[in-house]
Amino acid sequence: MRIAAVGDLHVGHDAAGSLAEGFARIGEQADLLVLAGDLTTHGDAGQAQILVRELRDVPVPVVSVLGNHDHHAGEPDAVRRVLEKGGITVLDRESTVVEIGGCRVGVAGAKGFGGGFIGASVTEFGEAEMKAFARTTIDIAADLERLLGSLEADVRIALLHYAPIRDTLAGEPPEIFPFLGSYLLAEAIDRAGADLVVHGHAHRGAEQGSTPAGVPVRNVAKAVLRSAYAVYVVEPKVGALREVREI
């Protein structure tokens, strides 16, 4: 199963005509496209409409999560409606199963949130604001574990915006790691199992990593990939990942 993935497209009002060419051959290279959030620069529904127009000729199913940028204008529901009207499946602590050539590809999607990583993570303690920060990720991770655990599919993908591991943040300033992801997301994935984890958000990060239990993690922020998207091939029977980067 060929999974195309990219995140952090950051489509602004100046983006019309800038993306379609990059996706022109995706039908030859992939069976599914997943978008790892930050589809827009600041969560304006008009920007989502531009993205829909840019992707209108993509011939494979498209599944997405939203990112922090898509929340900035305070209208993520409007962004979601525009995307869904354009045929893009949007997951917000939800899952979907896409049947492709007799193979069931399950995607559990959540934006995720911050909190940091083992040895340097926030705790649900102190001021109400800090408790709320920590609790947000705890709740999202619990949902992610539940969603992955209940997916009945031949291939299971965890689709996030925030990072579940530290490895794919390499290159980012360590001071901002707690705002880029949380180990709780990886813990949930390792408990429930998955064949591939895709995230974005860390533009200066690294593409490859894995959870402590060995689940492959890929940071597909566009700035990291330096290409329109990456393609990952997951073998349904053995759950093995072979990675193929387009040139």
Next chain:
Amino acid sequence: MTDTPRGYGEEALRQILATDTRVLEPELHVEIVGDTVVVTGVVPTEERRRAIDQVLAEHTGTLGAMRVDNRTEVASFPPPSTQERIS
């Protein structure tokens, strides 16, 4: 009263570029060298690059720099040119 330390001005300009809706680029590097603010990084479009000049022109005079040297580059994300190979 002493001069404002340079770092405060650099960070204020970085915050402006990250939050002004004409730019919204949180990962640009901003450095004030003498009387010039030097901006480096990658932006998605030529329009966004021009917006950096416009936004900084509104703020530089009050934040420790008088001129703008916009060294940002417009990113290119070409379409794939080879087929994937599966062994």
